[in-house]
Every structure is written in structure tokens, then in C-alpha cells.
Amino acid sequence: MACIIAESFGAIFFRNAINLGLPAIELRDASKRFNEGDMVEVDLEAGKVRNMATQKAYPFPPMASLVLDILKAGGLLPFIGKTNPNNSPASYLRSALSS
Amino acid sequence: MGMTISQKILAAHANLQSVKSGDIISVQLDTILGNDISTFMALEELEKIGRPPLQAARNIILVLDHFTPNKDIGTAEQCRVLREFAQGAGIEHYFEGGRSGIEHALLPEAGFVVPGDLIVGGDSHTCTYGALGAFAMGMGSTDLAAAMVLGKTWLKVPETIRIKYHGTLGEWIGGKDLILYTIGKIGTDGALGKTLGVVLLGNMPL
Numbered sequence: 001m002a003c004i005i006a007e008s009f010g011a012i013f014f015r016n017a018i019n020l021g022l023p024a025i026e027l028r029d030a031s032k033r034f035n036e037g038d039m040v041e042v043d044l045e046a047g048k049v050r051n052m053a054t055q056k057a058y059p060f061p062p063m064a065s066l067v068l069d070i071l072k073a074g075g076l077l078p079f080i081g082k083t084n085p086n087n088s089p090a091s092y093l094r095s096a097l098s099s
Numbered sequence: 100m101g102m103t104i105s106q107k108i109l110a111a112h113a114n115l116q117s118v119k120s121g122d123i124i125s126v127q128l129d130t131i132l133g134n135d136i137s138t139f140m141a142l143e144e145l146e147k148i149g150r151p152p153l154q155a156a157r158n159i160i161l162v163l164d165h166f167t168p169n170k171d172i173g174t175a176e177q178c179r180v181l182r183e184f185a186q187g188a189g190i191e192h193y194f195e196g197g198r199s200g201i202e203h204a205l206l207p208e209a210g211f212v213v214p215g216d217l218i219v220g221g222d223s224h225t226c227t228y229g230a231l232g233a234f235a236m237g238m239g240s241t242d243l244a245a246a247m248v249l250g251k252t253w254l255k256v257p258e259t260i261r262i263k264y265h266g267t268l269g270e271w272i273g274g275k276d277l278i279l280y281t282i283g284k285i286g287t288d289g290a291l292g293k294t295l296g297v298v299l300l301g302n303m304p305l
Contacts, residue, residue, distance in 0.1 A: 011292030014255065019241060026121070064113070066125035067253045076241055080248045081148030 003042050005030050005049060018067060021075035025049065025060050033058060044068060103259040105294045108234040112217045120258040130211060130218040131155060131246045134202050135163040137221025139177050140240035141247060142184060155250030156189045160211060162202035163195040203227040219246050229294070257293045260285075265300035 003023040007030050017024040023044055027033070034040060039052040047062035063071075073079035102110065102117060110118045112126040133141060138161055145151065153159070161181065169175035178195065185193040194205060203224050206212050214232030218225065221243035228235035236254070238246070246252045264277060282289070 011255075015238075015242070018253070061122050063123045064125035064253055066251065067123055070253070076245050077144060077148055080151055080245045083154075083248055084149055084151035 005034075005040070005042070007031060018070060019076040021071055021073070021078070023071055027058055027060050044071065103294070103296060104232070105234050105259055105296075106256060108215055108217055109254075109256055111215070118256045120256050122256045123253065124256060125251055125253050126217055127251050128155065128158060128219055128246055129216040130206075130220075131159045131243070131250075132202060132206065132218060132220030132222065132225060133159065133161050133243055133247070134220075134222055135166045135174075135178055135181055137240050137243055138181055138184075141221060141244035142180070144241050144244040145248070151248050153188050153190075153247050155247055157191060158250055159188075159190045159247055160192040160206065161185050161190050161194070162199055162205055164199055164202050164205075167195050167199055207231060219243070219252055234294075255292070259294045259296045260290055261296040261298060263298040263300055264303050267302045268304065 001022065003025065004017065005025045005027050007028065008026055009017070009024055014024050014026075023042070025042065027049055033056070034051055035053065038054075041050040041052055042048075043050075044063060045068060047060050048057050049060060050057040070076050070079045073082055100119075102119075106118050106120070109124060109126060110116065112128070113124040114127075115124065118124055163178050163181060166174035166178055169178055182193075182195065184190070192211070194200075199205065200208075202220075202222065206228070212218065212228045212231050212233050212235075216228070216231075216233035216235075218228050218233055218235040219238050219242070220235065221238065221240055223237040225235045225237040238252070242252060262281060268277075281295075
């Protein structure tokens, strides 16, 4: 699944979706603007959803660049993993968690 | 349009002139609070991705309050891992044993919270600091781990419900009674994902 567009999301669902790398977009009257089978183009950076069948575009509030980076990385954990590109473990755990 | 106190605090920490409800923003955090349950779970997440260095160690406050004094060997081991983590990661604001206490009482008492602060914590009661004019929210352990590494997080600017209290409090009636009454009216999910703006009128004490 590439994206979920809905009129609203529960707060916890929304946070989990983004943190798992799944774009979730709130769009007013979303259920009235698309018919079954319509192709939809989503531009996350511009904050725009276009119904390719009707060629109508609908704006949504653009996401902060941090959120776009999380989505590009495939989720929050992979994203923060990338902050350690050399993969040199920090010294903060001198003993294994399992010990 | 004017902004609520939540929006003003969030705009300041997002380095934006203004924000409105529904905006999805990235914010710099003043304080990241962890306890002996949530921080341990956050460490397990950080283990999975190769222990990235913590860029926000000086903003982290770690309070071991759920399992201290330790009730058994398992909780003692968990607290030992966290103690070594705090030392190894350079977390200066570390509290346990005789220097500890309930995390949300400790932070204000120790002067860690001032009005206008933005605080996240791995505990659902983190919103306590709203009483001091800060914006504070609880989050899960993966979000806590990310906040510790990055010193920032993302959030959706919440709507605010304004609640006005007026009249006079009866004898032995306090703030706890007021909020329980309020929750009785709006339900436990009545302000889900929102902030409450409290207005006290007339003789209502702060």
C-alpha cells in the first residue's frame, strides 16, 4: 500500500502510520471526490492530491521536511538508523541488554 | 488570526512565524523525559538500529521511578542497564533511589520546567507540565528513542478546547475534583489529540 487518504484519522493511528513509513493524508470530503477505480496522484512535497480521472487537484497541509524524510526512509526507525551512517555503535550500552 | 498558547509554543520551536491546527511540523525539544520502563523499551529500539549516538543527551532527563526501590532481580537488572546507559551516554540529569521520586513531581520541583517549554516524555502523564504553561505530551518508546537521538520530533498542531470555570469552590474541593468532573462531562476521549485551554473566572483559585 502506497498511501492512505481519508477525511480524518485517529491520533494514534496517524502517528503510527507515519512512523511506519506509510503516508496518511487527511483530505476534507475525500469520500465525495473520488469514485471507485479512479487513479490518484499524490505529491507529498507540494501537498497536493490529483484525481487523474477528473483532473481536479486538492491541497492538503504540506508536511514538515522531517516527516517527508521519515517517509522516504521507510519509517522512523530506519530514519534514525541513518543518522549513524558509519554504523559505529555509541558506547552507551557497555553491557548487552540481554545480560 | 491569533494563536493559542499551544500554537505559540509550537511555532517558536518549529522556527515558524505562525502555525495552525492540523499543520504537521518538526519541532526542537527543550526536554525529553524517560523513566525506567519507557527508556528501557527505547533502548531496545536503538539496539535494533546499531546504537546511534544521542544528539540530545543534555536535554534528556532520566528518572527511575517505577522500579525503584527494585522489587526483584529482574527490575534491579533493568535499572542497572539504565544506570550504565546514563553514564555511557553522558546523560547528566539522571535520578534514582534517594534522589528520585515520581517523575512528574520531580521535574517541576527541581526547576526543569518553565512556561513556554516544549517537552515530550515516555509516559502518558507527561501532559502534567501544561499546568506550568509548557506544551508537553507523552509518546511511545520508538518516538522517545527518536527524540533522544535527534533532539526533535514531529507532530500535528492540535486544536484547543477552551474550558471556562467560574463560581466558588466548596470546602475540600480542589483541582483534581474539577478535572474529574470535566472528564465526566466530555468523556475520557473527549479531548483526544487536542489541548485544553483552562480559563479561571471569578473566585476560582489557580
